[in-house]
Amino acid sequence: MTPRSRPPDPRRPKRRERSTGQVWDQWPTDLDWQPMAPDLRTVRLLGMTIRLVILAVVALLPLVLWLGPPGVAVAFGTAAALAAIRSWVIVRAVRAWGFAERDKDLLVKHGLLFRELSIVPYGRIQLVDLKAGPIERAFGLTTVQVRTAALGAGTEIPGLEPTVAKGLRDRLSARAAEVREGL
Amino acid sequence: MSDAQPPDRPSPQAAPDQWPAPAMAPAPIGPAPAAPVEIPKRRLHPLTPLLESFRLLIAVVLASSWQMYIRENAAFGVAIAVFAGVFGAFSGLLSWLYTGYRVVGGELQITEGVLIRKSRTLPLERLQGIEVAQPIRARIFGLAELRIEVAGANETEAPLSYLKLGEAHAFRKELLAVAGRGRAAEEPDEPEPEAGTPIARVGGRRLIAGAVLEYLPPTLLVFAVMIGALALLTWMLDSADAEVNLWRFGAVPILFGLAGSIIQMVTSILRNWNFTLSRADRRLRVERGVTEKHSNIVPLSRVTAVSVELPVMWRLKRWRRVRVSTASIAQQGTQGADGGDLLPVGSVAESEHVAGTAMPQLEWRELAAVLRRPPRRARWRTPFTWKIRGAGLGEDVFSVRYGLMKTTTVAVPYARIQQVEVTQGPLQRLQGLATVRARIAGSAAHDAAAVHRDAAEAVAIAAELRVRADAAAAREAPRLS
Numbered sequence: 164m165t166p167r168s169r170p171p172d173p174r175r176p177k178r179r180e181r182s183t184g185q186v187w188d189q190w191p192t193d194l195d196w197q198p199m200a201p202d203l204r205t206v207r208l209l210g211m212t213i214r215l216v217i218l219a220v221v222a223l224l225p226l227v228l229w230l231g232p233p234g235v236a237v238a239f240g241t242a243a244a245l246a247a248i249r250s251w252v253i254v255r256a257v258r259a260w261g262f263a264e265r266d267k268d269l270l271v272k273h274g275l276l277f278r279e280l281s282i283v284p285y286g287r288i289q290l291v292d293l294k295a296g297p298i299e300r301a302f303g304l305t306t307v308q309v310r311t312a313a314l315g316a317g318t319e320i321p322g323l324e325p326t327v328a329k330g331l332r333d334r335l336s337a338r339a340a341e342v343r344e345g346l
Numbered sequence: 347m348s349d350a351q352p353p354d355r356p357s358p359q360a361a362p363d364q365w366p367a368p369a370m371a372p373a374p375i376g377p378a379p380a381a382p383v384e385i386p387k388r389r390l391h392p393l394t395p396l397l398e399s400f401r402l403l404i405a406v407v408l409a410s411s412w413q414m415y416i417r418e419n420a421a422f423g424v425a426i427a428v429f430a431g432v433f434g435a436f437s438g439l440l441s442w443l444y445t446g447y448r449v450v451g452g453e454l455q456i457t458e459g460v461l462i463r464k465s466r467t468l469p470l471e472r473l474q475g476i477e478v479a480q481p482i483r484a485r486i487f488g489l490a491e492l493r494i495e496v497a498g499a500n501e502t503e504a505p506l507s508y509l510k511l512g513e514a515h516a517f518r519k520e521l522l523a524v525a526g527r528g529r530a531a532e533e534p535d536e537p538e539p540e541a542g543t544p545i546a547r548v549g550g551r552r553l554i555a556g557a558v559l560e561y562l563p564p565t566l567l568v569f570a571v572m573i574g575a576l577a578l579l580t581w582m583l584d585s586a587d588a589e590v591n592l593w594r595f596g597a598v599p600i601l602f603g604l605a606g607s608i609i610q611m612v613t614s615i616l617r618n619w620n621f622t623l624s625r626a627d628r629r630l631r632v633e634r635g636v637t638e639k640h641s642n643i644v645p646l647s648r649v650t651a652v653s654v655e656l657p658v659m660w661r662l663k664r665w666r667r668v669r670v671s672t673a674s675i676a677q678q679g680t681q682g683a684d685g686g687d688l689l690p691v692g693s694v695a696e697s698e699h700v701a702g703t704a705m706p707q708l709e710w711r712e713l714a715a716v717l718r719r720p721p722r723r724a725r726w727r728t729p730f731t732w733k734i735r736g737a738g739l740g741e742d743v744f745s746v747r748y749g750l751m752k753t754t755t756v757a758v759p760y761a762r763i764q765q766v767e768v769t770q771g772p773l774q775r776l777q778g779l780a781t782v783r784a785r786i787a788g789s790a791a792h793d794a795a796a797v798h799r800d801a802a803e804a805v806a807i808a809a810e811l812r813v814r815a816d817a818a819a820a821r822e823a824p825r826l827s
Contacts, residue, residue, distance in 0.1 A: 267812075267816055268812060274769075276771070276772050277769065277770070277771050277772070278769065278770040278771075278775070279767060279768070279769045279770075280767065280768040280769075280808075281765060281766075281767050282765060282766040282767070282768075282808060282812055283765045284764075284765065284812065284815065284816065284819075286816075286819060287764045287765060311764040311765050311785070311787075312764055312787035313764040313765055313785035313786060313787060313793070314787075318765070
């Protein structure tokens with residue numbers, strides 16, 4: 164949290180000008196963002212594939228009846244192309260996830276196209292949950308879910324090694340109990 | 347929140363020196379779990395399906411009468427009504443048969459669904475509050491619904507509806523007992539002992555004028571647009587036959603829309619008839635209603651945000667409306683949408699006084715001075731509201747202004763901010779803009795969002811909000827504990 168003392172950078176104004184578009188390039192800069200486990204990429208890709216396969220199986224018969232075999236081929240080709248783009252986005256989006264713990268709050272950033280930075284003060288945390296979907300479990304990953312009294316604003320940190328997740332959960336709940344603030 | 351939920355303070359044994367601390371989820375906030383009480387499975391009131399499909403019923407009636415009107419064929423409309431009625435009754439009966447609730451091992455389980463069984467489980471030890479609410483359709487039959495709020499639930503759970511009123515109150519007490527909050531059971535329904543000092547009254551004439559001025563412009567606008575569209579279509583088709591049909595088809599939605607907005611206007615007048623706001627100790631008391639008095643109490647300590655609204659035509663009269671949001675569940679229910687009024691319509695001075703009473707630290711007049719517009723390059727994103735939009739950090743509150751047809755200024759005290767979010771969409775990134783959102787307890791509808799700020803400024807606001815929120819919470823800590 165202490166600002167790293169760095170020598171005056173001659174390119175600084177330029178850098179600043181260029182980076183006005185990036186929310187978390189400017190602040191907080193002096194944090195060590197924890198990345199997600201690389202396996203999260205696989206989890207997300209696998210999840211997408213499974214959903215697509217299910218959708219394809221369900222849609223196959225109606226599509227054949229409606230469009231005929233050539234139409235189905237076109238539809239599936241389009242779907243495959245979209246899936247390829249989506250996979251590329253997923254790979255990059257997983258890299259965009261990150262969380263950082265500060266003295267008084269937890270920061271979570273995510274999103275590639277629509278970027279989001281959530282700042283959750285420890286004192287406002289109501290619940291910390293660990294959860295894992297079936298694919299996540301197969302890869303030994305866990306999601307930490309943090310909730311405050313603000314509804315619909317659940318903050319998730321997916322793709323953590325179970326030990327990391329447990330450690331994070333314990334730290335969060337301990338700090339939440341230390342400094343509890345009201346609604 | 348201090349008076350309604352004192353048991354929510356953490357148990358003191360979770361000291362920092364115990365490391366790693368015990369997990370929070372398995373042993374949540376609140377009192378020690380009571381001995382498991384079992385309440386056997388019960389069913390909802392048999393009239394539930396009828397009330398649940400109230401809106402559907404109206405839609406069916408409308409659809410069938412529309413068909414009768416269009417086809418000039420009564421039989422067809424009747425057939426629709428009968429078919430929908432039979433189908434609705436059958437599916438309603440089935441869903442009623444398969445819906446039940448019970449308490450097992452400190453959890454309230456609600457099971458529903460005929461084909462796909464669905465079971466909702468509410469851990470009662472995390473109970474934040476239960477309210478017995480009576481929407482109008484339920485009041486007719488003397489029924490009520492239970493709104494149950496559980497800490498950390500994703501959304502307000504769907505209410506348990508409907509039960510007989512007495513049954514609902516009894517079940518509420520039982521649930522509170524299970525949750526180990528026996529003494530909380532009698533607290534909220536307690537009538538206010540002292541009358542309090544009146545702060546604001548709203549006369550009938552002003553209420554009517556306010557409602558007319560508020561609802562007239564949007565209604566006229568929609569009316570004009572639809573008439574214009576029809577006229578354009580007529581002109582384009584240019585056939586007498588088509589014209590007649592067109593106007594016949596078009597008249598019905600227009601008339602329905604008109605009737606809808608008139609009904610809305612009248613209900614808003616009736617709802618706030620005889621409106622009186624008074625203050626007693628640290629509570630505000632709102633009384634209103636035509637024949638029977640509705641009263642609700644807003645504890646000042648639970649106010650999470652104050653907003654002042656200015657519908658566009660009210661500028662003529664220099665009137666304002668003041669609303670509050672509180673952390674209570676009533677805010678999120680159907681009643682809550684209207685329940686936050688502290689002053690339905692009043693002069694500038696009155697509104698400042700009421701807003702100042704609701705939030706004593708707030709200097710409403712100074713607040714306008716801190717509001718800053720978004721940067722000029724954001725103008726085309728919201729061309730009509732760019733001039734109106736503003737956000738600023740006040741002495742004790744974060745304040746945001748937005749809206750053209752209804753200009754709203756929201757003030758959220760720093761101490762009530764739950765979490766802060768900075769978001770940036772792709773277009774915003776190209777322009778170097780970002781949105782800051784201060785989330786408060788309760789539904790997202792009451793959040794204060796500063797839209798399209800300069801990215802650097804947005805980040806600075808977020809950082810400042812966090813610092814000030816911590817400072818404000820620290821100052822407040824003695825009062826809350």
